[in-house]
Amino acid sequence: MADLQATARAHTNIALIKYWGKKDKNLILPMNGSISLTLDKFYTDTTVEYSPSLKKDHFFLNGQNKNDQKLAKFMDIVRQKTGFNSYASINSINHVPTAAGLASSASAYAALSLAATTAANKHYTKTELSRLARRGSGSATRSIFGGFVEWIEGQDDESSYAKPLRVNTDWDIRMIAIVVDSKPKKVSSRSGMQTVVATSPFYKGWVSTANKDLNDIKEALSKNDFQSFGQIAENNSLKMHALNLSATPHFNYFEPESLIAMRVVENLREKKVNCYYTMDAGPNVKVICKNNDLNVILDELCHYFPSDHLLVAAPGPGVKLLDN
Numbered sequence: 575m576a577d578l579q580a581t582a583r584a585h586t587n588i589a590l591i592k593y594w595g596k597k598d599k600n601l602i603l604p605m606n607g608s609i610s611l612t613l614d615k616f617y618t619d620t621t622v623e624y625s626p627s628l629k630k631d632h633f634f635l636n637g638q639n640k641n642d643q644k645l646a647k648f649m650d651i652v653r654q655k656t657g658f659n660s661y662a663s664i665n666s667i668n669h670v671p672t673a674a675g676l677a678s679s680a681s682a683y684a685a686l687s688l689a690a691t692t693a694a695n696k697h698y699t700k701t702e703l704s705r706l707a708r709r710g711s712g713s714a715t716r717s718i719f720g721g722f723v724e725w726i727e728g729q730d731d732e733s734s735y736a737k738p739l740r741v742n743t744d745w746d747i748r749m750i751a752i753v754v755d756s757k758p759k760k761v762s763s764r765s766g767m768q769t770v771v772a773t774s775p776f777y778k779g780w781v782s783t784a785n786k787d788l789n790d791i792k793e794a795l796s797k798n799d800f801q802s803f804g805q806i807a808e809n810n811s812l813k814m815h816a817l818n819l820s821a822t823p824h825f826n827y828f829e830p831e832s833l834i835a836m837r838v839v840e841n842l843r844e845k846k847v848n849c850y851y852t853m854d855a856g857p858n859v860k861v862i863c864k865n866n867d868l869n870v871i872l873d874e875l876c877h878y879f880p881s882d883h884l885l886v887a888a889p890g891p892g893v894k895l896l897d898n
């Protein structure tokens with residue numbers, strides 16, 4: 575018998591072409607493909623230990639006992655897939671703010687997928703893990719892999735998974751996360767995108783342009799064209815936030831400091847510093863830049879934000895097991 579326990583680490587990822595809407599809520603199939611960068615700075619460590627004596631799953635997040643329906647449902651999917659029917663004790667530590675738009679659900683479900691299947695003595699390929707992680711949180715599909723990653727939209731469970739993008743850029747890319755507010759958001763990603771799909775009059779426009787954005791950004795990557803790459807990412811992000819503004823009821827993730835951060839980046843561009851921003855379902859802005867320009871950008875941002883709120887991330891690795 576295996577020892578029924580495993581610990582995995584997965585890193586968060588930030589989308590450059592966003593996933594913002596499901597065509598199948600149960601399978602978590604996205605309305606469009608997406609592209610992301612996995613980050614070294616932010617990650618989740620999760621230990622899963624099955625015990626035949628447990629009557630339900632027990633979940634601890636950062637040491638606190640939580641009742642989490644999403645997690646319980648996900649563990650049922652794991653049990654169905656592995657055929658291993660015990661409940662588990664799950665201990666997870668987020669080295670990233672939880673539910674603040676820094677993609678904790680991505681690292682969380684990627685780490686849980688590897689830990690929960692390994693503890694059940696199943697050893698899946700990364701593609702299989704990517705499909706499984708998708709059932710917990712869409713963005714987790716991509717956190718199975720490191721670096722630049724594409725989530726292929728797909729039409730069913732089998733065909734919707736992520737794969738690493740082999741790119742040959744000379745950018746040495748960085749993302750500066752400007753932490754404006756690390757508290758949990760009021761509108762979760764799940765409910766925000768659902769409201770948008772159901773009510774935004776602009777949603778058709780999103781879907782019909784998302785795949786072009788995706789192809790264009792891949793072309794920019796393959797041509798080593800950082801300027802186009804950044805511009806496409808920034809534009810795609812703002813389009814996503816425009817959907818939120820146009821939903822009923824409308825909502826948004828902007829704080830005054832988020833707008834300041836965007837303006838600083840735009841002003842830097844006017845001074846010919848190559849940088850762009852992207853924002854997810856939370857007020858924290860991420861600045862995309864080359865390592866060469868990092869210090870100039872940080873020096874400017876320091877005038878507006880405390881320096882310990884400026885967190886620099888580089889490309890990070892895919893999911894892996896840790897020694898227990």
Ligand code: ADP
Nearest residue numbers: 666672673674675676677678679680682762763
């Ligand atoms: P984020 O921007 O952080 O991804 P989401 O709204 O997408 O925010 O997801 C936040 C939710 O993800 C939490 O409410 C919780 O349900 C889940 N989550 C976050 N971290 C963990 C974790 N380490 N283990 C399990 N679930 C987690």
Ligand code: DP6
Nearest residue numbers: 589592593711712713763764854855
């Ligand atoms: C704005 O993957 O967190 O970060 O699938 O409902 O769990 P669920 O949502 P989630 O949504 C992420 C939205 C985003 C864009 C992205 O990561 O592509």
Ligand code: CO
Nearest residue numbers: 677679680763
């Ligand atoms: Co999320």
